[in-house]
Amino acid sequence: MKKIDKKEKAVVIIGSGAGGGTMAYELTRAGIPCVCLEAGPFHKKEDYVNDEWGAFLQMAWLDARTTSGDWRVAKDFSGLPTWLCKAVGGTTTHWAGATPRFMDYEFKTKSTYGNLKGANLLDWPVTLKDMEPYYTRAEDAIGSTHRGGRAALPANNNYKVFAEGAKRVGYKFYATGPYGTNAEPYDGRPGSVQDGFNFQGDKNGSKWSTAKREIPRALETGLLDLRTHSHVTKITHNKEGLVDGVIYRDVDGNEQRQAAQVVIVSGNSIESPRLLLLSESSMFPNGLANSSGEVGRNYMRHLTGSMYARFEKPVKMWRGETMAGFCADEVKHNPKRGFVGGYYMETLALGPAFLSSFLDPGAWGREFTDMMDGYENIAGMWIVGEDMPQSNNRVTLNTDVKDQYGNPVPNVHFDEHKNDIAMRNYAYEKAEKLYESVGAIQTWRTPPYPSTHNLGTNRMSAKSKDGVVNKWGRSHDIKNLYIADGSVMTTGAAANPTLTITALSIRFSENVISQLKKGNI
Amino acid sequence: MIIIIIEGGDMSISRRSFVFGSVAASVFISLWDINPSKAEVKVGDNAEDKKLIIKMVRDVYPHDRFPEAPYERTANDVITKGNADSAKKTMLSEGIENLKKANYGKLNFKKSTKYLKKIENSGFFQHVRSTSVVTLYNDQEVWGLLGYEGSSFEKGGYINRGFNDLDWLPDPRIEEHPDLAAFLKADPNRLAAIEDMIKLN
Numbered sequence: 001m002k003k004i005d006k007k008e009k010a011v012v013i014i015g016s017g018a019g020g021g022t023m024a025y026e027l028t029r030a031g032i033p034c035v036c037l038e039a040g041p042f043h044k045k046e047d048y049v050n051d052e053w054g055a056f057l058q059m060a061w062l063d064a065r066t067t068s069g070d071w072r073v074a075k076d077f078s079g080l081p082t083w084l085c086k087a088v089g090g091t092t093t094h095w096a097g098a099t100p101r102f103m104d105y106e107f108k109t110k111s112t113y114g115n116l117k118g119a120n121l122l123d124w125p126v127t128l129k130d131m132e133p134y135y136t137r138a139e140d141a142i143g144s145t146h147r148g149g150r151a152a153l154p155a156n157n158n159y160k161v162f163a164e165g166a167k168r169v170g171y172k173f174y175a176t177g178p179y180g181t182n183a184e185p186y187d188g189r190p191g192s193v194q195d196g197f198n199f200q201g202d203k204n205g206s207k208w209s210t211a212k213r214e215i216p217r218a219l220e221t222g223l224l225d226l227r228t229h230s231h232v233t234k235i236t237h238n239k240e241g242l243v244d245g246v247i248y249r250d251v252d253g254n255e256q257r258q259a260a261q262v263v264i265v266s267g268n269s270i271e272s273p274r275l276l277l278l279s280e281s282s283m284f285p286n287g288l289a290n291s292s293g294e295v296g297r298n299y300m301r302h303l304t305g306s307m308y309a310r311f312e313k314p315v316k317m318w319r320g321e322t323m324a325g326f327c328a329d330e331v332k333h334n335p336k337r338g339f340v341g342g343y344y345m346e347t348l349a350l351g352p353a354f355l356s357s358f359l360d361p362g363a364w365g366r367e368f369t370d371m372m373d374g375y376e377n378i379a380g381m382w383i384v385g386e387d388m389p390q391s392n393n394r395v396t397l398n399t400d401v402k403d404q405y406g407n408p409v410p411n412v413h414f415d416e417h418k419n420d421i422a423m424r425n426y427a428y429e430k431a432e433k434l435y436e437s438v439g440a441i442q443t444w445r446t447p448p449y450p451s452t453h454n455l456g457t458n459r460m461s462a463k464s465k466d467g468v469v470n471k472w473g474r475s476h477d478i479k480n481l482y483i484a485d486g487s488v489m490t491t492g493a494a495a496n497p498t499l500t501i502t503a504l505s506i507r508f509s510e511n512v513i514s515q516l517k518k519g520n521i
Numbered sequence: 522m523i524i525i526i527i528e529g530g531d532m533s534i535s536r537r538s539f540v541f542g543s544v545a546a547s548v549f550i551s552l553w554d555i556n557p558s559k560a561e562v563k564v565g566d567n568a569e570d571k572k573l574i575i576k577m578v579r580d581v582y583p584h585d586r587f588p589e590a591p592y593e594r595t596a597n598d599v600i601t602k603g604n605a606d607s608a609k610k611t612m613l614s615e616g617i618e619n620l621k622k623a624n625y626g627k628l629n630f631k632k633s634t635k636y637l638k639k640i641e642n643s644g645f646f647q648h649v650r651s652t653s654v655v656t657l658y659n660d661q662e663v664w665g666l667l668g669y670e671g672s673s674f675e676k677g678g679y680i681n682r683g684f685n686d687l688d689w690l691p692d693p694r695i696e697e698h699p700d701l702a703a704f705l706k707a708d709p710n711r712l713a714a715i716e717d718m719i720k721l722n
């Protein structure tokens with residue numbers, strides 16, 4: 001592996017997930033040496049375990065965090081607002097693989113939905129047309145099924161119930177993808193063996209993650225200095241206000257400094273704004289890249305909610321790909337339903353260990369155990385829709401609670417917008433009808449889990465007063481500071497975010513490369 | 522609240538545990554690291570108290586077809602984790618005392634449920650409930666009783682072992698509907714027109 005001297009002014013990427021891993025791959029492929037600092041370890045497919053709690057403890061980001069706001073997560077999982085990973089590959093190690101694109105108007109929700117009280121909507125500085133070539137490249141990288149001539153996954157048991165229910169209630173747009181796990185061998189990865197442990201890393205290596213594809217290939221170029229167990233605590237800058245280095249803790253907890261020519265922050269929507277805020281200085285008293293005051297704001301987590309339904313006959317939902325089932329019929333903006341935006345329905349299967357904890361946190365007694373007792377006969381779906389960006393839904397530093405390095409932990413504040421609640425209730429009702437049409441005898445409205453989709457805390461904007469980065473992921477304030485991860489999302493759309501994060505990262509990398517070549521940074 | 526406890530400064534999973542919690546209570550999850558010999562277990566560690574806790578776990582998560590063993594393992598975990606520190610010990614011993622005062626051991630399911638409803642917000646109840654929901658449903662015997670098959674990769678997954686063996690519904694389409702692209706592309710203002718188009722198909 002490449003060794004870059006700590007005193008050498010390097011291109012430094014913080015995080016190796018969807019955003020950071022893709023950036024490392026694109027830059028090294030273009031001949032640019034990089035240092036990638038990743039807080040977590042590098043698990044290989046043989047390290048993954050077919051065990052829900054086991055995999056969670058192996059990969060999840062468990063550093064202290066706090067919560068506030070009226071969201072139920074703050075009550076049920078007050079120290080665990082999100083379900084994110086600390087590992088090479090970031091949360092793509094845990095992700096399932098649903099890869100829809102945004103629709104055209106989802107890049108312009110302010111123009112489309114109009115002014116909605118309490119919602120801080122803003123049009124993106126990019127359009128679907130700008131994004132299309134990058135979407136194609138991201139789909140080819142991920143190996144999305146149903147795209148680029150790639151085969152669809154076969155129907156598993158959970159999908160059979162879902163699709164037949166969809167059909168019976170009159171929906172049309174159901175399919176087993178697009179999904180980022182191979183149905184057939186593609187790009188060096190085998191077809192799925194349907195082991196049911198896709199969330200747990202996928203021991204078969206059929207699922208795309210940056211730990212599986214981008215990071216190993218970046219290492220193969222000989223240009224990547226990947227430092228695992230390296231947790232960045234501060235980005236430093238020079239007198240001119242340009243970033244010039246990062247401070248991090250190494251595997252032994254010792255403080256190190258890497259000099260930097262360019263810094264690309266890819267720590268996800270919680271850690272990226274936190275790091276910018278932690279990097280405050282006398283020149284930047286509100287944190288780096290924060291002249292707009294937008295760092296940490298407009299935190300979104302998608303609508304989400306799940307519906308589990310129990311039947312008289314076996315389903316065995318745990319067998320097969322976890323989320324290979326899609327239905328798009330409710331995704332279009334149609335205010336007649338009583339809310340703006342729309343949502344997808346996607347199959348979701350949990351084992352008894354997770355289902356019991358997440359079905360209805362805090363629930364107990366006969367009704368709950370009746371449901372659990374019928375575990376073999378349960379089918380499940382996830383509802384994922386656009387939630388409204390709100391200025392006060394935000395990541396801030398909680399100076400009362402310190403992490404293992406003595407730094408303030410991030411507090412994640414989230415209040416639900418009325419639109420979110422209206423959409424979720426509508427979606428629950430529709431989902432109940434869907435499952436009842438195929439004979440459900442008991443249904444359960446499961447509230448949102450700790451957030452798996454974390455978006456929007458360093459939003460992209462055309463104008464510097466409205467956001468943190470421009471349409472190339474470059475911070476409005478500091479020209480050699482980029483952000484490439486879920487935090488740059490201006491608004492959330494209904495689509496699962498990772499395809500868009502990956503496509504944006506590919507797009508941003510072109511700007512980093514050209515600016516470096518021109519000697520501008 | 523989540524607290525990571527890293528014993529001996531070693532980050533390996535086998536030594537990692539954490540507290541997974543809600544406002545009312547927190548559960549000490551240590552899936553590999555249950556080593557009761559390390560903890561000084563005193564409160565609740567006798568046959569009489571254990572019997573009460575076993576009954577309570579069963580009343581909170583009643584499964585008539587489950588044998589005693591998984592409930593007993595869960596109760597042991599409730600007791601071990603209830604001895605984690607002095608505050609927990611106090612909580613546990615007071616909780617058990619109150620069960621005794623209420624003659625809980627003799628109450629039938631209906632009356633037990635009524636009593637548990639009354640103490641639902643207590644730290645003791647939350648400790649028992651939130652420990653049990655994790656431990657009981659992470660128990661391999663319980664998985665078997667529920668029909669869940671656990672780890673499958675070493676058996677080749679389910680590709681040839683029934684990932685699609687559901688036979689009480691027809692086999693669905695797996696490809697996308699031919700109109701999907703037009704539907705997604707359509708201007709939302711033209712939605713009504715598109716919906717009509719779909720109905721005509």
Ligand SMILES: Cc1cc2nc3c(=O)[nH]c(=O)nc-3n(C[C@H](O)[C@H](O)[C@H](O)COP(=O)(O)OP(=O)(O)OC[C@H]3O[C@@H](n4cnc5c(N)ncnc54)[C@H](O)[C@@H]3O)c2cc1C
Pocket residue numbers: 014015016017018019020037038039040083084085086087088089090091092094095096097098099199230231232233266267268269271272275323452453454484485486487496497498499501
């Ligand atoms: C169970 C589950 C299922 C999911 N399914 C889907 C799906 O089907 N479709 C979809 O689109 N999305 C899915 N997601 C979401 C998806 O995983 C995320 O959207 C995506 O990985 C986010 O990318 P990111 O680059 O923003 O951050 P991440 O992938 O989280 O990467 C951030 C990385 O930065 C590292 N890091 C953070 N701070 C620091 C620091 N200070 N120093 C060094 N390193 C740091 C972290 O350790 C991590 O490796 C799922 C998520 C989960 C948990």
